[in-house]
Amino acid sequence: MMRQVKKTLVLGLGGAALLLSGLVMAGGAESMTPMPANLSATAALRDAAGEVRGAATFEQAGMGVRVTVNVSGLNPGMHGLHVHEFGRCTPGVDPAENKVVPFGGAGGHFDPGHSKNHDGPDAGNKYGHGGDLPMLEVSADGTGKATFTTSKLSLTGMNGVLNRSIVIHTGMDDYKSDPSGKSGARERCGVILRNNFTARDYPLPDPQSFPEGVAYDTSKGVIYTGSAANGNIYAINATTGATSLFSEGGAKGRSTALGLKVDAQGRLWVAGGATGAINILSKDGAPIATLMTPPSPNPYLNDLIPTSDGSVYVTDSTRPVIWRVRDMKVEPWLNLGGTPIKYGPGINLNGIVATPDGRYLLSIQLNTGELWRIDTRTKAVRKVMAGLKNGDGLLLDGQTLYVARNADGVVSKVSLGADYGSGTLVMEEPLTGLKFPTTLARVDGDVVVTQGQLDKLQGGIPETPFKLTRFKMF
Structure with missing residues (x-):
């Protein structure tokens, strides 16, 4: 079938109650399978100096994941929020800029559907990156909070995000420009680590x-x-x-x-x-x-x-x-x-x-x-x-x-x-x-x-x- 036409979609805490407090519906959701009880994960959000400036939590919710993000010390406004491929919040080469950038070690956006395309948080994973999430809105005091549930991600299976990273960018996401929606530099990063599990x-x-x-x-x-x-x-x-x-x-x-x-x-x-x-x-x-x-x-x-x-x-x-x-x-x-x-x-x-x-x-x-x-x-x-x-x-x-x-x-x-x-x-x-x-x-x-x-x-x-x-x- 033909790919769905991409839409410009700008959503934040103030204007997207459906997405940020409910379910972000996206194609490619997996059928229910037995999984560990109380499956959850946490990412400590650090700035480029390594200081913890917030946290993101992930809880399995049926076929999707409930995500809560709390962060401080950012400029007011809308900020792109994405899950990236690798669990490394280290400097690395950003292919889009071909230079070493903070948190470049996290790689590109998590793309379990192999779409090779940046899209909105309601796009199915075969049409857009699984890591394309709703934006984070930061208030005048520099703090931001978002809570949403998405079927684009999971803590298990093909859409699993454990040991990957979540990244906050400096600017807003236009939900159409490859590879990252023109959302600017990476300014917060956290590795998504499973809670209460030893390996x-x-x-x-x-x-x-x-x-x-x-x-x-x-x-x-x-x-x-x-x-x-x-x-x-x-x-x-x-x-x-x-x-x-x-x-x-x-x-x-x-x-x-x-x-x-x-x-x-x-x-x-x-x-x-x-x-x-x-x-x-x-x-x-x-x-x-x-x-x-x-x-x-x-x-x-x-x-x-x-x-x-x-x-x-x-x-x-x-x-x-x-x-x-x-x-x-x-x-x-x-x-x-x-x-x-x-x-x-x-x-x-x-x-x-x-x-x-x-x-x-x-x-x-x-x-x-x-x-x-x-x-x-x-x-x-x-x-x-x-x-x-x-x-x-x-x-x-x-x-x-x-x-x-x-x-x-x-x-x-x-x-x-x-x-x-x-x-x-x-x-x-x-x-x-x-x-x-x-x-x-x-x-x-x-x-x-x-x-x-x-x-x-x-x-x-x-x-x-x-x-x-x-x-x-x-």
Whole structure:
């Protein structure tokens, strides 16, 4: 459909009671899903000298967010108010001016709909930035207050603003001029931090790492993560966070490292994506073997799982087959063409896990959101549930399944039936603001998730340093 005609819309506290005390209606709102109770966040608003001169609060309200802004020390009048892409209130280059400016580190406007367009606070996110908010009106004494609810933003899901920033500008917003409505310099900034939640980050040294896979070696206390961009594999001390290069990309043709798993012998298995290869590394990172799937168009080995009988099962996201490795030989174990799993455009089967006895495999189909159970004895396939679109990596803990849902920016918790043949979505957890989470690993009683930012791999500016995030199981 054609894009809606942009309107000039100037709204402040005095003339926009509908927007500032009610709901800012905008397209692209998400359906209701289970989420943590009392989900809220706060941003301390600082001036360029670092002094706190106000605060903004965010409370989840149905499909939207209720925002309250209080600030002091500003010039009277109307001020542009926006949510920006990155959680950094540091100096940085403003692309519009091509020079370093205060709070330039916050990046451009948050644009979950990829509209690449500045618009008003009532525009749907596919037509305008999600971060385009109602203006802040400052009174003669230099104080300003605004309260509004908007469906353009959320604290969870694709429109999630956790660990992004809110910025107040010096002038009014014309709600039409790209990139920021001619609203002037950035004069207040605050990082939007979730209230009452603790998580630990493991930063990575490579500014182009785009971490995809993650695995944990319990005997060494080491977390492994692999790069989707260059195939590097890093080892992270789970206690200290010290990081080293475990295996350099390019070894044995490994140009990418997607799903990772550690087997019972401590060997690291690596799914090689479009290379069609499976790499096996020793405990010290030395290559043991490179196993190639048969040549065919468009391979994409995405994830793998060792089982108790010594087999390793591998998903292929573009070819409708599940591969199996036995005795260092790879074979097409299950042709999916005759099963209920129907392949379509995009990424199909992705993350895979196995029950402790190896009887069942569970795999998520990213493009349809369907979770499947595969019987390793009979090869029977059963749909467990739907509704997990963008499901990527999986982690099985008893009858609980955790699903990293990359573009949705959440980890979903699913309660499985006793036979793993049914599932119920219990919660969608955004942590402290996930950036395209891809895979999961258990570390003692915690979960580690990669923040892969793969949506920026083919273009765009990722937030660096790349990181993994560790949090308590929920």
